[in-house]
Amino acid sequence: MALFLSLKKSILNLNLNMMKKNMGKTDRIVRIILAAIIGVLYFTNIITGTLGLVLLLASVIFIFTSVISFCPLYTIFGLNTCPIESKK
Template sequence: MKKNMGTTDKIIRLIIAVVISGLYFTDIISGTLSLILIAVAVVFIATSFISFCPLYAPFKINTGKK
């Protein structure tokens, strides 16, 4: 698994995950939408820590430094 995410991409994903988590824990979002968004936040956090996005691979996208 080759890294295909740059620092900026990882930071943006982490910020989005924190915002989604904040909205969930303050009960601003609820129901099915909240469960879907929390799942997206978990995926964003996981891909940020491993620096690999499986959706980037088939399209040969690399946001890291060349």
């Protein structure tokens, strides 16, 4: 039982360290605008079928990543659009 709790704590600490903000304000705004455009196009039946569903799913992911200011793909590719905070 103690091993399980230790493992759980390690995983939680790893997840918290991995999910540092890596998206700047401009990036978040662009993603939300794109998600809104895709949503409007989907619900007005301009984009339909499989492509419409894939784009709708992408827009949901865009909104989610914008809300939490973290993009897993940015971590994989080593990108960071979040401004550097000055140390005082």
